[in-house]
Amino acid sequence: MKVAYDLHIHSALSPCGDNDMTPNNIVNMAFLKKLQVIAITDHNSMLNVLPAMEVAAKRGIVVVPGIEVNTKEEVHVLCYFPTIEEGMKFQDIIYNSLPNIDNREDLFGQQLVLDKDDKVIGDIKKMLLNSSEYSLEEILELVKEHKGVLVPAHVDRNSFSIISSLGFIPESLNIKAIEAYDLNKLSKFNKILELDKYKIIKNSDAHYLTHINEANHYLDLEATSISSVVDYLKDME
Template sequence: MKIAVDLHIHSGLSPCSEDDMTPNNIVGMAKLKGLDAIAITDHNSVKNLKAFTKVAEENGLILIPGVEVTTKEEVHLVGLFEDLEGALLFQEVLDQHLPKIPNNKKVFGSQCLYNEMDEIIGEYEHLLINAISLNIEDTVREIRSAKGIVFPAHINRRGFSILTNLGFIPPEFGFNTVEITESCDYSALEHKHSYLNKFIKIRNSDAHNLGNLLEREFFLEVDELSVKGVIKALSKM
């Protein structure tokens, strides 16, 4: 079956997101837009996933546990996990390698932790938009060891893109999928980097506000409507 997905969405835990990116607001907007599955992918943290998972389950929406990691090279990678346990295992890696620099919310914005009723139960103290101390290769290995899949984020952008920062996608990382944003001219990218025609492209919103979530625009072919079904489909791509 084909399902509509948006697998790169930030909650209010990401300091660059708007304050209304709460569990019920995001799940409600995803349902309103007709999405079947979404992923919450906050910067360098999975600490909002428990609340989002509960709200999504109550509303019949598939919620993929995810994260957007900033590697040592300042490249953004999206990691998606089979289950919450794998995501929380990777959180231990992030706790070890994220610089312990306090967040200044007046400058960078709030980093809110929510419960399933959209109540703020705390704020993450360390600034989440910093690069962790692991390079791309080590980050990929850690995500995969937590039963996750990983792909380079928004490769068409100038900022925090693997193409911008490295100039190419090294084959030894084993990527077979790349993420693009809605405005991407993929044919132009392929003209510049001919090897990109070997990659499967996935389009996500990288939404930091409710209005930017995708409509029913990008579809995955899955065997079953479940988290594992989505991960399996992405693994085949």
Template sequence: MKFAVDLHIHSALSPCGDEDMTPNNIVNMALLKGLDMIAVTDHNSAANLPAVLEVGKKQGLMIVPGIEVQTKEEVHIICLFRTLQSALKLDEIIYNCLPDIPNNEEVFGRQLIMNSEDQIVGKVDKLLISSCALSVNDVFILANGLGGVCIPAHVDRPAYSITANLGFIPPSLKVKTVELSKKDSPEIIMKRHPFLKKYDYIISSDAHYLWDISEREFFVEMEFLSFTNLFDILCPNQKKL
């Protein structure tokens, strides 16, 4: 069966995310758009995942815990996990590896932590769009050790992508799936970057605003809707905790 997914969505925790990207608004918009599964992947943090997962459970939407990590090479990596606990463990590691640069709310926006009622319960003080001290290789090792899957984000973009910043995808990472942005068709992207043809791909919205969340337009074929099936497709033989 084919299931409609969007595996790269930001909440109001990301400083570049609109403050309307609350747990309930994200889940309800995803349901209105007919999505079967989403992942919330804020910049360098998992602090809003507890609330988002709670809302998703109540509303009947499957949500994959995730983080979009910005490595020391300024490469964005989508890290997806089977459990909230694994995502929160990586969150703790990343936070300790971020530089002590405070967020300037007037410049970058607030970094809001919310509960399942969309109430603001805190803020993250460090600037989350900084590069952490972890390398691409470090992130893969850490996330994989927590049973997670790493997907190089928006590999077709000229900034913050593994292809732009490293010039290639290191074979040692054993990447199977990459993420393409939705501004161009896969055919155009593959023509521009022929070496990407060797990888499977997902297409995600990278939504920072509610209206940018994907419609029923990007699908993953699975026997049935589950984390196990999704992870087996994205990265077969991945460690299961």
């Protein structure tokens, strides 16, 4: 079945995310845009995923537990998990690997933790935009240990992408899916990436509500479920 999606959305927990990016606002905007599956993928943390899942259940929208990790090489990768429990175990490892440097709210914005009613219940002080101490290969192994899947983020961008940082996608990673920010720009990378080898997902990387995808992009899934999305990105059909 064809399922409308956006698997890269930042909440107010990401310092670069607008404070209006609350669980209810994100889910309700996704509902208005007729999306069926979304993922909250904040930088190096998953603390706002569960409240979004709770809100989305009332709207009939599936929220895939996700996180955007900044590797040691400064490559942004999206990591998705079949359960919130596995995702939170992984996020604890990633969060603890970040350097103990305080966030500069005046420069980067707040890092707000919210509940299902959009009440602020915390403000993370450690800077979430920093790089993990783990390499890309190490993070891939950690994702696998927690039954998840890794997708290189915005491979067509000039910064924080696997292409801008490494120049290629190592065969040893056995990557099955990649994320494009601009599909037209991505086509220019065909000689480097051999695009036919990958499933390509088109996400918004939204930091503002209006930037969340319209229902213009679809996954071909067995069912509208978290496990179906994760299996699809693992190339298990």
